[in-house]
Amino acid sequence: MKAKHRTNRPRGLRRTPVALAVALAFQCGALLAQSQETAQPQETVTLDRIEVLGSNIRKAEVEGQSPVLNITREQIEQSGLISVGDFLQQLTSSGKALNTQFNTSGNAGTPPDGGGIGAGSTQIDLRHLGAQRVLVLVDGKRWVYESSASGVGGAADLNTIPLAIVERIEVLGDGASAVYGSDAIAGVVNIVTRRDFKGAQFTGSYGQFEDGDGETSRAEMTVGTGNDRFNAIFSASFQEQKAVSSGDRDISDDFPGGITRGSPATPQGRAVFIGGLSELGVCPLRDLNGDGIPDAPFCDVTTLPNTPVAGNGSPVFPADYVPYTDDLSFNAQPYNLVLTPNKRKSLFAATDFTINEGLKFYAKALYNRRESVNQAAPNAIVIGQEAPGNGLADRIGVSMLNPYNPFGRDLIPVAQGGTMIAIARRPVEGGPRIFEQTVDTYYFNAGLEGEFAAGSRAFYWDLNYVNSQNRAEQVFRNTYNMRRVQLALGNPATCAATPGCVPLNIFGGMGADGKGTITPQMLAWIKTTVHDSSEQNLQIASANVSGDLFDLPDGPLAFAAGFEHRRYDGSFTPDAARVAGEIPDQAATVATQGDYDVSEFYGELSAPLLRDKRFAKDLDLSVAARYSDYSTFGDVTTTKIGLKWRPHDSLLLRSTYSEGFRAPFIGELYGLSQFGASITDPCSGYATSGNAQLIANCTALGIPTTYKQLGFQIFTTTGGNDKLQPETSESLTFGAVYSPDWIKGSAFADSLDIEATYYRHHVKSAIQAPDAQDVLNACVASANAASSSCAGIVRNATGTIASFDNRLANIGDIETDGVDLNIEWALETDVGRFGANWQNTYVDSFVATDSFGSRFSRTVGVEENDSAIPRVQSKLTVDWKRGNFGLGWTARYTSSLTERCSDAFDSNPTLSLTAMGLCSEPNFENPSLSRDKLGATTYHDLFASWDSPFGVQGLRFGLNLNNVFDKDPRVCYSCALNGYDPSTYDVPGRFWSLQVSYRFE
Template identity: 65%
Template sequence: MPDKHMRQSTLAVAIALGCSIDTALAQESIVDADRIEVLGSRIKKIEIEGQSPVLTITREQIGRTGLISVGDVLQDLTSGGKALNSQVNSSGSLGAPPDGGGIGAGSSQVDLRHLESKRVLVLVDGRRWVNESSASGVGGSVDLNTIPLAIVESIEVLGDGASAIYGSDAVAGVINIVTRRNFDGVEVIASHGLFEHGDGETSRAELTVGHVGERFSGVFSASYNEQKRVASGDRRISEDFAAGPTRGSPVTPQGRFILVPTFATPPGLCPPTIDLNGDGVPDVPLCDLTSAPNTPVAGNGAPAFPGGFVRYTDNQSYNGQDDNLVLTPNKRKSLFASTRYAVTENISWYAKALYNARDSVNQAAPNSIVIGPEAPGNGIGDVTHVSRLNPFNPFGVDLVAGANMFAIARRPVEGGPRIFEQSVDTRYLGTGLEGAFAANDRDFFWDVNYINSENKAEQRFRNTYNLRRIQLALGAPAVCAQTPGCVPLNLFGGQGADGKGTITPEMLSWIRTDVRDASRQALEVFSANLSGDLFALGAGNVSFATGVERREYEGSYRPDALRVTGEVFDLANTVPTSGEYQVNEAYAEFNVPLARRFDVSMALRYSDYSTFGSVTTGSFGFKWRPVDSLLLRGTYAEGFRAPFIGELYGLSQFGASIKDPCSSFATSGNPQLIANCQALGVPATYRQLGSQVFTTTGGNAELQPETSDSFTLGLVYSPDWALASGIADKLDLEVTYYNHRVDDAIQAPDAQDVLDACVNSADPTLAFCTGIRRDPATGTITNFDNRLANLGRLETDGVDLSIVWAMDTAAGRFEANWQNTYVNRFEATDRFGNTFSRAVGVESNDGAIPRWQSNLRLGYARGPVRLGWTLRYTHAVTERCSDAFDNNPALSLTALGLCSDPDAAKPALSRNKLGATTYHDLYAGWDQAFGTDGLRLALGLNNAFAKEAPTCLSCSLNGYDAAIYDVPGRFWYLQAAYRF
């Protein structure tokens, strides 16, 4: 059935150009055998320059970076945005996206135009690559760590929509990885690098063997890459919270106990704070207690009450930064083979096979044990009680969840940090036939292809805790004694007088467990294509490409049974997901030379999905060369992105980092805020205890595809006068304006924006508020329902500027390559008219959209010596200098003097500037080193001046935006390559 949300293409007229082809084969071989396929078009051409702007990164350029992964190379694109990489330590309770795609721990992705990685199509040799599998969901992005750098000949980047050419996902652009093909000989590469601190070591070893014969050619490659960890505690910016100890976790190793006392308490320890009758006067005391470090414990292992307890303050919060990682470790092993055989003069058979194994690790602070309703969504923990007979209970009464006990929270550092170990295996097989023939003096090229690929992942989560066993260990000792292995649990003793902890190894043995999750994604593709010349016009031949494709997607996520039953809770995806769908497509593309220097291109693609129906997209482009030195070009493209399996069938439950505006609203001094929070039924005593709010979101089988419009207009100027005057042997100036608009964007509304809108509305019946539920007694948000829908619109535009210059002199060859992206606008809205917080020049949700990003690469070569200097510039951005302490006159970020642009009257409006950053990378290479043919040595120093990332107060981890800035510290590397 046709999709009612999709626009019918205005380019259907292109079908009229499909003239018949005389199939009588010519006896001679093809004349234009040098034709190639350029990214952005399926038509094989001799001229490389097309209507769409394409950036090509060569193998030689990659070698000068010292990087060992495709993902790291693409992170430096000036047109790139926030994407997962090895600096994103996203396991645990952070990073779970609302789309059912999982956390993606250990993977590396690419974003273009800040439109997210799921809107970028990744190809390998012009064919689709299988989506990631990370054992935490079913994602819609490609993990670039599944493509070994050893097989890469070049990387092509198309910054334009191309759904009419390639189908779904090509909304923000296309990445094409070109593998090594015509390689003859043997090459060995080894490299080693590390930070000046002695950590973050990288090692790379590659062996490539190839042969090019008259009819047969083949390449075999084996590679091994290892990247070691960098701990947060080993970097100044990451070892602590920039705003001080109050911003730590309220779940501490000493324990925290929030109780309504049904036991005798000394004056002042538990002041009246709860207003039960609604008269505005607190009439029920609330104990918010902890024990001080090095508090002695009695013979039973717990402090005596009341002498061993003090009132909890924010200064006692726990700093979990030290337990995190700034750089996550991984190992990758791969085997790749490619072969091609000329069956006849004009027909070739090819086959490619790859196996890649990735082992990676994420680490987070020790897991929390939290019981009681104050930590909503905690399953069994919400209704877990502590028996008065528990030998460690110092209060002498039953502590009943929801009655006299709101929360007991203890961070058992005795059990060690959370460890997440991923193992990902990628298998790829592609084969096909390619050929060419001539008919009526016209050249034609054809190919048929088959691809079968799979990603399988397993994740082992170490050092988590079984809530069912905790429930038994806190209950009546007699019941625990009847259960083999059960040992009563002490949540009250803190770390004891000696600081070694009071949760014994026997207790840990009973409650600690490991969790094993798994996921799988598979992609099977059959395609057939035909390209050639149809007929001649006065200005040249009308060329075309047409083809059909069938794709079959399959994906599943299998969480551990303990997750599904709720016995283990870590604020992450807990629901099994599986699904599959099929796509049948046909396309036609035409290039028409209307004048000697003026060409237009048109494309039309029809896609039929088993999930939602059919989609038709079209594109139009032109290329005009008024003079030899000037090329003008432009494109308009319709695009779409089909919902992936996680969006259709997944369910995600996670802890979103949200600041509740109603936290401590009664002391804010803001009459409007006070009135709004009261209208929403929030108690005057409410105060948000942590930064994470339990959020439920997930799949929607009724989702329709996103639609998009993309527009580019630009020029390429290669002035003849520059060459004639001798100031350059090469000078190219390229300017491109881009504009992307995505409608019906699949998303859950930004949770922070929705909560802000709800509070501002003061009306619990409005759409902003209906998914937010609070505990009527405490005000705590107990659930935040934030489901996926086609509700968003994304609009962005900007300019790419590129200048390439080179000149040979008697002193050597000088080169400069300057790539720039200027983002003029980025706006995200929903169907309710809300504008989301993501915008140009703003740091939000651990990702920034800098207005200007620039890379300047300078090179010098003389004889066998090559020198390079790269400058990578990121423009300044600002962030909200605002968090859950805004309404605290002493502890707000504004009061602490941390905001560069404070608003003393309304701290929630304060801003903080993250200054502009420039990194300097140095490179030196020596060909034919020591007079040995084929031996190349290189030495590099990245971040030569040890530039630190600007401190980010709103970022979740490590004190800076890991999607934009480098790991702090200089990084040295040495590389050797020998080819024979």
């Protein structure tokens, strides 16, 4: 679908007091400038070109107006990490974001925003508001959105930015849409690349976990040259991170709640029938009509491991079959990964050339290739109405003539009038599912910048152009084509008439020899490889000017103004077999394509109100406004106002108020996807729960008493909505920076900086799908299938949720507030220089509500859906340096959390997490209300450095030991995979790395 222009305008952004104040300030400034006498020509004054994140005004006085965290290259190197994203995710203000611990492919479906899984990417989330609400810049220019061949996303992949090119990173903890436009709601991350580099530097590193896995290696070469008029830099780098298997860590080699929580699709196979059978030994009578009288046989059978097969290659029914029980489920964990492999290669070049005294040309280009892999357990073949999200599989049966059919009758799905509910078989013979991503990023930026004089004043200007692309291919190996499965299970004569077709045996299990009864010939017919691709493109053209307009009583009025035009286009092209619905555990997927453009004008003013007055060393007012016109929804005006007051040289007070917005990205507008949500159906096994209210509600919904949820994922259809409006926001910060002069040269400190900032963000008309668990809970609680919460939920005759429509919408509000406290300290002594950097974030509240005022369950101190919001996160780094030697220690603290200690076994009197004694806060009357506490966690890291070892100038050795005390993540019963939250905790295990670098000029 193509984007269409609409003229409807979002409410609440057109006229505000701040907008009027900004407009008035610009108008008054113009009148004052016209009223001044013409200045006599004077010598041109060179601007103090300090570029400060959070403002386009290039002037030293602007520094300190907004809370900006500066991260040096040395700090990143000391961490021992080889990824920009991994370091940023250790910020105390960081929330949930994808990283290489998320082994999502094949395990969680695609997310509800149409953006795809983002497999292999690493993103940054600030304030727990989502990566899509953080703007990522490189040298002040927007970075292209990620593309991982599963959708069209709306966040940047930091794995496309190599560490080799990074000089420093700036993080703005404030809303900044008036300065930068869309996405800058929770904050801005600006990665500043290396410039003015002279000579050459070679860097190499190697590391691994104490267990001998997860090896990382890095090799970089950077060369640069230049003179007074010319600079050039070139960098080439290679980085590789190898895998860590879930089976190689105690926390993840099984399910935290035990084997009963495994997959019901086993290598032995499982068959579920209803009625029409007489083998009551394994198919006891059940009450299928709800009258309390067992009246029909219900078959849920499997075979035990090492069961021999008969002459036809299948066990004998019913002699070799036993009732299926949960302790026979399949443990898929050893096939998964707790750390996914990731390989990156990059080339970067930048140059600038001074054409004359007031004119400079600059250009930079980057190419980055990311190769990553996700892995999941062997793909299950499931036919019948329990097949997850696959319309074709719902209609597949087994012919009586199939030579391996042990039941002696046609197996016809319930949906087609038969008695077969499901047949499931996980062919471990076919190997694990492998998802290989290859992502290429191209970036080019060129421009002109210079100065011109107007009277006695100098003005800075620049024109620049950006063209960037992120293009991804994914190869999905070891899956199956369900249309071929259908032929192989059908009439053998039809199969024989089809070239290559071989009848399929999904009944034999692994056989007595344990090698499996699905032969290589059968696999060759049903196996297929899926090829998906996606692409994102971003083009930017902008013009900016900044300088001093005129003098006020206490200094010049500085301004910046400019124009920017951006064009976005993106597409997702799924494999033809996926589109046709022939791939198991994936819904029929449609291609996504869309584009839009935006034109923007902005202006900023910075006015010195007082200078060198009593109790006002400095007092500055800043205002900004940005007008954005989108081809998709109309126009938006956002504003920002800030006040900076320095009552004393040692104390700075500041406050900002800003309006923000986020335009819906292409996936949200036009994508269609399926999300494998980890949901517990409250009505699973309700008849034996002993909960009278639950029994009444589920009965009122028409759910059979025999219903039991199979598996722990419910596939929901979600995705694009081209009627979406932009999210809007209001952000407020106020804080103080105290740098006491009296402490300098004292016995206990040479410098001390204490910075405290209060933040508050209110996102309105937030774009998201309602939380699926909340919706299902509300549906069951309503006991009314016609209620609004049940509207998108369709159950089949057995009670199983057949479809769950949960589309994106501007559904409500998100409000969060908290405090950052950062302290820096340094002391020079006779035994060396000591330093400390202490970052802390306290989250006071996080409340998300839908359009009906109902609260989402995600909040502060709660672990939910691999997305915790800790009350407190803290990071303390203490270092020492003397001569050529340095040592350091870092402690990273996360406060305690609570989670729902509840799953699909809540109704089981012996197998619920509560009954098993696993919940620290059990509720025995209603196990769905049980909770478990995840205690506070602290990781300790050490690093050491040695400059000029053995007298070799320019050589440097570095050694890191991370997670010194081998702290394990907190066990999480509600997390989707691996038994812990990968967005909050590290990969289990102690990790060491060694780095060597050599630089010369």
